[in-house]
Amino acid sequence: MYIGFIGLGKLGMDAAEVMATKHKVSGYDIVPRTSDSVCVVPTIKDVVEGNDIVFIAVPTPHSKEYDGSIPSAHLDPKDFDYTIVKECITEANKYMTKDQLLVLISTVLPGTTRREFVPLINNTRFIYNPYLIAMGSVKWDMVNPEMLMIGTEDGSTTGDAKLLTDFYETIMENNPRTVVGTWDECECIKVFYNTFISAKIGLVNMIQDVAEKQGNINVDIVTDALAKSTMRIMGPKYMTAGMGDAGGCHPRDNIALRYMAQSLDLGYDLFDSIMGAREIQAENIAKRLVKEASSRGMSIVIHGKAFKPEVEYCVGSYSTLIGYYVKKRGYSVKYIDPIADDKTDVISEIHGPSVILWAHNRRITYDYTGQSANTKPYCDIPPGSVIIDPWRTLESTTDIEVIHYGNTRQR
Ligand SMILES: NC(=O)c1ccc[n+]([C@@H]2O[C@H](COP(=O)([O-])OP(=O)(O)OC[C@H]3O[C@@H](n4cnc5c(N)ncnc54)[C@H](O)[C@@H]3O)[C@@H](O)[C@H]2O)c1
Secondary structure (H helix, E strand, C coil), X not given: CEEEEECCCCCHHHHHHHHCCCCEEEEECCCCCCCCCCEECCCHHHHHCCCCEEEECCCCCCCHHHCCCCCCCCCCCCCCCCHHHHHHHHHHHHHCCCCCEEEECCXXXXXXXXXXXXXHCCXXXXXXXXXXXXXXXXXXXXXXXXXXXXXXXXXXXXXXXXXXXXXXXXXXXXXXXXXXXXXXXXXXXXXXXXXXXXXXXXXXXXXXXXXXXXXXXXXXXXXXXXXXXXXXXXXXXXXXXXXXXXXXXXXXXXXXXXXXXXXXXXXXXXHHHHXXXXXXXXXXXXXXXXXXXXXXXXXXXXXXXXXXXXXXCCCCCHHHHHHHHHHHCCCCEEEECCXXXXXXXXXXXXXXXXXXXXXXXXXXXXXXXXXXXXXXXXXXXXXXXXXXXXXXXXCCCCCCEEEECCECCCC
16 A cells, blocks of 8 residues: 655654555655655655555654653643644645545544544544554564554444554554544543553552562562452553653653543542652652662662663653652762763763662563563673662672662561
């Protein structure tokens, strides 16, 4: 098929390149982009004309202070900003016809498509099709999704929904289940999927806090038991306590959902609690770092600044949220991360024994993709250092003491 792609960013470029393995794909972005397999064109008119399906994956941003890398639970709830999506839809609609299909991928709150976007479209057909994709594994996630979400006006499964399902069948590796719903239902599935993950991580990290405060508890014994309780609870993913939920999507989705809770007058705001707990859990880790550093006269280093291993993005990083609370207590903090896109306070070597938070654990982050190699140290760890390991996978050596944060059993 002939495919057009508007927005070749973190999600869009990889998605377009995956499609280009089987189809002819052209792409457009306001920022110049290059690709070996996607033909980059200079205007929306060019990316639309002659193509069967046109996908849109442009940003639905929040202001920077809402990304979750510093405290945000106290800020006024705000919706995403839909200006860019509306501009792209309006421009694409000018040149498209009823023989073509326009597909929006960008994340939006429930009700947005019907209220904001559909009134702008009169020349072409439209589907809302959000993705469940994580940074660092975009191409793998793209062809191995948990499900495909295809939103139509009335949830009908024929016509355009069938066309899109047939298209995805040509590129998928895992034969995913397909959920066809109304636009509004698919908007819900996407954002509530993310908030379920935030809540799940908030719960297991609460058990980590209980272990730290109560004593005689290894959080892994508790979470492993719960993770295997598939009769009533659920599966094992996101059931290892450690760092908090992070990145460009989940924290800000919860913030937008706070706005939704308010505007729908739900009468309660679970999302506020999830975000508030996420911040206090970060503050608890920061307090522990400060306690170890002050009692030993050492400085504090966080190993891993990006929001997860092997990506450069510091957006929504839990490391910097912990760093924020360390600084609030009057201590300085440095980060070790050779690829972080925000170099503030990043150092390349650790000079002298330090208290080091082992923020990145590659195996735990990417295990589900079948990649099980662990994080290698990003630099030499000076003898005499103390590592606080919130994943509890490192072992002490004669030179380096490892503290398993969340395991307070007497060993
Ligand atoms: N990144 C993910 O893993 C992920 C996963 C699921 C959903 N999403 C959603 O997908 C959307 C895009 O996310 P992203 O992470 O790729 O964002 P991004 O900021 O990395 O990429 C967006 C791209 O759109 C381009 N752009 C901005 N304005 C434009 C315009 N007027 N015309 C054409 N291109 C324009 C930008 O230059 C950028 O390359 C967001 O709504 C996000 O919530 C992202």
